[in-house]
Amino acid sequence: MQSITRPQTQESQCFHCHQPIPRGLNLTVTIQDSEQPMCCYGCQSVAQTIIDQGLFHYYKFREVDADGIPQALVPDQLQALNEQVKAYDDPDIQREFVRTSNDSSTAEVTLAVEGMTCAACAWLIERQLNATQGVEHVVVNASTDRVHVKWDANQCQLSDILAAIHAVGYRALPFQQADLEQSFEKKRRSYILRLGVAGLASMQTMMVAFGLYYDDIDDMHRLYFWWVSLLFTAPVIVYSCQPFFANAIRALRARTVNMDVPVSLAMALAFVASFYATIFDTGEIYYECVSMFAFLLLSGRYLELLAKHRAIANAANLMKLIPAIAEREEDGQWHKVMVKYLQAGDSIRVKPGEPLPVDGRLQTATAWCDESLLTGESRPVAKRAGDQLYAGSVNQHSPITLTVTGTHQDTLLSSIVSLQDTAMEQKPRFARFADVVGRYFVFATLLIAAVTFTSWMFLDPADAFWITLSVLVATCPCALALAAPTAMSGAINRLNRGGILIKNATILEGLGRIKTLCVDKTGTLTQGRFSIIDAWYHPDQDSDHLKQIAHSIENYSEHPLARPFQQLAEQAVQLSEVDNLPGQGLSATYADTEFRIGSLAYIRQWHPELTSPLPKANVLLCDRNGLLAAFQVDDELRPDALAMINWFKQRRIHVVMLTGDDQRRAQLLASELGIEDVRAGLKPADKLNAVKALQQDGPVMMVGDGINDAPVLAQADASLTFASGTELAQAGSDGVILNGRLNALQKVFDVGALTKRVIRQNFIWALGYNAVVLPMAVTGHVGPLWAMLGMSASSLIVVTNSLRLMRKS
Amino acid sequence: MEILHIAVPAAILLVAFAIGIFWWAVRHGQFDDLERQGMNILLDEEPKKAKKTKKPDAES
Numbered sequence: 001m002q003s004i005t006r007p008q009t010q011e012s013q014c015f016h017c018h019q020p021i022p023r024g025l026n027l028t029v030t031i032q033d034s035e036q037p038m039c040c041y042g043c044q045s046v047a048q049t050i051i052d053q054g055l056f057h058y059y060k061f062r063e064v065d066a067d068g069i070p071q072a073l074v075p076d077q078l079q080a081l082n083e084q085v086k087a088y089d090d091p092d093i094q095r096e097f098v099r100t101s102n103d104s105s106t107a108e109v110t111l112a113v114e115g116m117t118c119a120a121c122a123w124l125i126e127r128q129l130n131a132t133q134g135v136e137h138v139v140v141n142a143s144t145d146r147v148h149v150k151w152d153a154n155q156c157q158l159s160d161i162l163a164a165i166h167a168v169g170y171r172a173l174p175f176q177q178a179d180l181e182q183s184f185e186k187k188r189r190s191y192i193l194r195l196g197v198a199g200l201a202s203m204q205t206m207m208v209a210f211g212l213y214y215d216d217i218d219d220m221h222r223l224y225f226w227w228v229s230l231l232f233t234a235p236v237i238v239y240s241c242q243p244f245f246a247n248a249i250r251a252l253r254a255r256t257v258n259m260d261v262p263v264s265l266a267m268a269l270a271f272v273a274s275f276y277a278t279i280f281d282t283g284e285i286y287y288e289c290v291s292m293f294a295f296l297l298l299s300g301r302y303l304e305l306l307a308k309h310r311a312i313a314n315a316a317n318l319m320k321l322i323p324a325i326a327e328r329e330e331d332g333q334w335h336k337v338m339v340k341y342l343q344a345g346d347s348i349r350v351k352p353g354e355p356l357p358v359d360g361r362l363q364t365a366t367a368w369c370d371e372s373l374l375t376g377e378s379r380p381v382a383k384r385a386g387d388q389l390y391a392g393s394v395n396q397h398s399p400i401t402l403t404v405t406g407t408h409q410d411t412l413l414s415s416i417v418s419l420q421d422t423a424m425e426q427k428p429r430f431a432r433f434a435d436v437v438g439r440y441f442v443f444a445t446l447l448i449a450a451v452t453f454t455s456w457m458f459l460d461p462a463d464a465f466w467i468t469l470s471v472l473v474a475t476c477p478c479a480l481a482l483a484a485p486t487a488m489s490g491a492i493n494r495l496n497r498g499g500i501l502i503k504n505a506t507i508l509e510g511l512g513r514i515k516t517l518c519v520d521k522t523g524t525l526t527q528g529r530f531s532i533i534d535a536w537y538h539p540d541q542d543s544d545h546l547k548q549i550a551h552s553i554e555n556y557s558e559h560p561l562a563r564p565f566q567q568l569a570e571q572a573v574q575l576s577e578v579d580n581l582p583g584q585g586l587s588a589t590y591a592d593t594e595f596r597i598g599s600l601a602y603i604r605q606w607h608p609e610l611t612s613p614l615p616k617a618n619v620l621l622c623d624r625n626g627l628l629a630a631f632q633v634d635d636e637l638r639p640d641a642l643a644m645i646n647w648f649k650q651r652r653i654h655v656v657m658l659t660g661d662d663q664r665r666a667q668l669l670a671s672e673l674g675i676e677d678v679r680a681g682l683k684p685a686d687k688l689n690a691v692k693a694l695q696q697d698g699p700v701m702m703v704g705d706g707i708n709d710a711p712v713l714a715q716a717d718a719s720l721t722f723a724s725g726t727e728l729a730q731a732g733s734d735g736v737i738l739n740g741r742l743n744a745l746q747k748v749f750d751v752g753a754l755t756k757r758v759i760r761q762n763f764i765w766a767l768g769y770n771a772v773v774l775p776m777a778v779t780g781h782v783g784p785l786w787a788m789l790g791m792s793a794s795s796l797i798v799v800t801n802s803l804r805l806m807r808k809s
Numbered sequence: 810m811e812i813l814h815i816a817v818p819a820a821i822l823l824v825a826f827a828i829g830i831f832w833w834a835v836r837h838g839q840f841d842d843l844e845r846q847g848m849n850i851l852l853d854e855e856p857k858k859a860k861k862t863k864k865p866d867a868e869s
Contacts, residue, residue: 119845139838142845192840196831200824208817221810228817232824 014039015059016047016169025570031056046169055127055168062120085162087325088174092338094158097174106136108150109158112175113165114723116145124168132156132164144313147172184309191243191305195298198240201232202291208232209288226278229287236291237271240298257442259480262449266472267293270784273465284466289473289788296792300482300799303489326350326357329401339407346404350395359411360402362387366582368396368560372522373706373726374412375660375683380560392707392726396560416684416707420732423688423715441767445475452778467780474777474787475770479794483762484509486798490805491755498747499739500720507718507734509759511752514718515698517648518691521659521666523705523725525673525742526635531564534632536614546629548573550621553588553597556580561619561633595628597621637669644742645673651749656694658687660708684708691715703745705729720745751805758805762798769794 012021015029015036027038029047038044050058087093100107116122122140125147129138134155139148149161165172208225211217217225241264248264251257270286277283327334329347339357342348347363350356356369368380371393380396383389389402391411406412449471456464488505495502502508522528537543552572554565557580575588585598596603603620604610610627612620617630648655656677659666666680679690688711694700695717702709702716705725713719714732721733722740730736737744773790776782782790834840 119847122845140845141842143842189835189840192835193832196835197828200827200831204820204824207820221813224813224817228821231821 013037014043016043022567031059043169046167049128049167050124050169053128053131053168055124058120058124060120085159085166087336088162089157089159090325090338098158100153105153106150107153107158108148109161109174111147111149111162111165111172113140113145113147114171114173116140116142116170121170125165125170125172128164128168129161132161135161146313181309181313184305188305188309191298191302194240194243195295195302198236198291198295198298201236201240202288202295204232205229205288205291223278223281226274226285226287229285230275230278233271233274233287233291236294237267240294241267243301244294244297257446259442262442262445262472263293263297263476265446265449266469266476269465269472270469273469286469286784289784292792293473293476293788296795297476300486300795303482303486303799306489342404342407344404344407344410347401348404349399349401351399352395352397355394356389356391356402358391358404359406359413360389360404362389362400362402364398364400364402367398367400370394370396370560372528374416374708377522377661413707416710417728419684419688419711420714420728423711423732441480445472448475448774448778456780463780466784467777469784470777470780470782470787471774473784474773474782474791476791479766479769479791479798480763482795482798482802483766484759486802487755487758487762487805490758490802491751493806495735495748495751498744499737499741500744500748501723501736501738502734502748503736504734508748508752508755510699511701511718511749512756513699514653514701516654516656516694516700518656518658518694518700518702518704518712518716519675520702520704520706520709521657521661521669522635524638524703524709524722525641525657525669526637528635528705529563530561530633531636532568532631533634533636534614534616536612536617536630538626538628541628543629544569546621549590549595550597550629550631552590553578553586553595553621556588557586564633565619565631593623595621595623603627637672638742640742642673644745645675647746649674656690658682658690658702658704658712660684660687684711687712688715702733720748754805758802762801765801766794766798 013019014021015031016038019039021037021039025039027041027044028035029038029044029051030036031047031051036047038047050056094107098107098109113125116125119142122142126138126140129135129147129149134152135149136152137148137150140146141148147165151158151161162172208229212222212225244260244264244267247258247260251261267290270290273283274285274287274290277285325336326339326342327349328337328342329335329349334349342358348358348360362383362385365385367383367389369383369389370380371377371390373394374390374392388405391406391413449468452471453464453468456467488508491508492502492505519525537546548569548571551565551569552575554562554568555572556575556578559582573590575590578586578588580586581598581602584602585596587594587596589595596606597619599618600610600612600620603622606622606624607626610622612627612630614630614632616632616634619631619633620627621629621631645655654677655675656679657666657670657675659678659680660682661680663678663680666678670676670678679686682690684707687708691700691702691712692715695715699717702712702719703721704713704719705722707726707728709721710726710728710732713721713729718735719733720735720737721729723730723736723738724740725736735748769790773782773787777787
């Protein structure tokens with residue numbers, strides 16, 4: 001049996017997800033007789049499931065991105081998800097997306113899968129589901145990241161299927177299928193058929209045309225060949241060319257012209273003339289031109305459609321249908337109900353770590369709420385009984401109960417949503433170069449063709465027709481039409497492999513014009529969670545021992561700053577006399593020694609003269625004799641934040657920080673990163689106004705991830721968000737950074753610049769070629785066949801040039 | 810040259826047949842995902858073995 005050689009992992013990397021392994025952790029999974037290191041219990045259980053199912057092929061064939069990191073699968077929250085998915089078994093919820101057979105024995109669903117990056121993932125999911133009891137039919141589509149499942153409703157539940165997918169490390173959820181998508185799917189299939197018919201027909205007509213080139217062909221055979229060509233070309237005109245004719249007629253009805261007008265005109269003229277010639281056995285035929293022309297044009301259109309379809313499917317995948325379930329008190333008992341049935345005045349319970357489904361008033365004595373998504377405030381806010389809580393904020397510790405005050409339209413959250421909707425409508429669009437040039441070009445082509453025809457009617461009426469036809473075909477704007485869309489789809493594809501999903505491709509062309517970059521603070525420049533950034537340990541003490549004590553005491557605390565300590569050591573020591581003083585710290589006794597951990601003020605009660613060896617330390621540990629350790633706990637910067645800011649400064653793009661957090665903390669971070677323009681304490685509407693003002697000076701790009709950023713993301717000329725960000729933010733932005741790295745921004749700019757260059761090159765080529773061939777065609781030096789071949793070569797060059805974008809840098 | 814009177818109609822029939830098959834394939838979603846089917850040939854080893862061991866069980 002082969003050993004697994006790819007991807008090569010280093011000693012300190014998790015075999016499954018390639019993340020670094022935390023020190024002191026020793027988890028392994030036996031994969032093909034060798035122990036492979038794992039970074040967490042999540043990865044361990046995923047890897048074990050994969051191996052238990054005999055699916056180790058996955059590790060052999062999965063694709064790895066440029067940095068050697070598989071772009072997926074850090075299964076932190078998968079465990080929590082498994083509980084959440086139970087809610088999907090509710091028939092009320094299922095009605096929205098599950099199709100059941102008439103006797104309700106089988107059910108079908110299409111799920112969007114997160115973390116699927118290559119064919120190996122698709123294979124893994126398919127195998128896993130096939131092994132699940134009750135699953136009848138599975139199709140995994142790797143290009144749209146969808147899974148279609150049909151299962152026996154009596155043997156298993158939807159939640160079993162979701163859990164089976166989670167077990168191998170992917171997150172699968174039903175999604176809101178865009179209405180657009182279904183019609184796209186139909187269109188795509190019809191285009192393939194049209195393309196196939198045109199392709200086969202053009203091969204046949206070319207073959208026949210070859211026979212016609214021999215001069216010694218007798219008249220009877222010539223006519224026979226003409227009829228055969230007609231037979232092959234008729235379906236092309238009647239069926240394959242339909243979209244062109246339909247588009248042209250639509251444009252003419254609206255009293256404008258588009259690229260389909262000259263195309264349709266050329267094809268209709270050529271076919272009618274050939275048809276006339278065949279019936280009356282006179283003149284010339286152009287069948288092979290017509291069908292080849294149709295085939296080449298259709299392939300261009302098809303490529304464009306594919307790129308669009310993919311973008312739409314990806315965008316739809318992001319719109320997850322998450323059933324909002326709440327626990328409501330009914331007759332002294334807790335019942336699960338759907339959030340939409342909640343009424344003002346109900347009592348509901350929210351578990352720690354869960355977002356609040358509605359606005360409400362706190363009943364529990366105290367609570368910590370993380371409102372960072374709503375306000376940008378990075379530290380959890382302490383709430384007391386009677387305080388107002390907002391939908392979308394996250395309960396940090398211990399279950400809380402609250403009285404519902406606002407649902408649906410009355411919540412703070414939905415007021416932000418409506419702000420986003422209006423911003424979306426006002427969003428400025430980058431003018432597409434192709435649209436502007438294309439319109440003038442088509443007009444010019446039609447005009448020149450008309451002039452050519454009239455002039456030749458006077459000079460030599462016999463040649464007038466084919467010369468006009470040559471002009472129309474040779475100057476066919478299809479290279480022009482392909483120039484931008486092919487470049488865009490190449491760029492989208494390249495970015496997608498780099499872990500960036502582009503939903504709105506038009507931004508790529510406009511990135512070079514961006515004057516201002518607005519960044520959100522919490523969750524964008526920072527990780528959005530607290531960690532120990534810096535630590536100092538007394539040099540005479542064993543630091544591991546101190547860590548253990550800090551860890552053990554902080555286990556008793558519910559304060560958000562205590563969180564990172566709970567992962568500081570593996571084992572807790574037995575403490576006695578633990579005392580928790582809210583707002584100050586904790587004290588405890590271990591091995592007859594009293595310890596204190598907490599704020600500087602709290603420590604100074606014992607050691608009034610004490611100064612911290614770490615200037616920014618905010619958590620300190622001491623005993624009666626003196627300070628033992630100091631920790632700086634804060635929201636950690638993303639590692640590439642500084643490099644990103646500098647990169648933009650070098651390009652003379654003005655960087656602005658927009659945050660809802662308070663001025664002091666924002667300023668601290670900004671000075672560390674060298675951001676001069678800081679606007680802190682902003683509400684979503686303030687952010688929106690700030691961006692609108694900045695847009696007066698030039699296009700603005702926004703990067704953010706919170707609900708409070710959503711309106712701004714919609715308003716900015718170009719916007720990016722993180723896959724870990726809120727769904728609302730994803731809905732409003734033009735692109736989503738899937739790999740969670742800020743350097744993705746630079747990648748987007750680089751690819752954007754490259755795209756623009758390629759589009760320029762394409763235009764120069766297409767227009768240049770037309771400029772050369774047009775005089776020749778007008779003067780009658782190019783026959784229709786040569787015109788067609790030249791046009792095709794020109795298109796091919798454009799497409800090939802665009803495909804360069806897909807190559808890895 | 811008489812052969813043309815047979816060969817060309819034969820070609821027409823073949824093309825009609827090809828279009829028919831193509832139509833069937835498109836209708837049945839054969840072109841929906843062109844990325845991953847190419848990989849399938851590389852990945853299929855294990856389950857086949859599993860099936861082989863299962864089959865005798867089912868028959869007995």
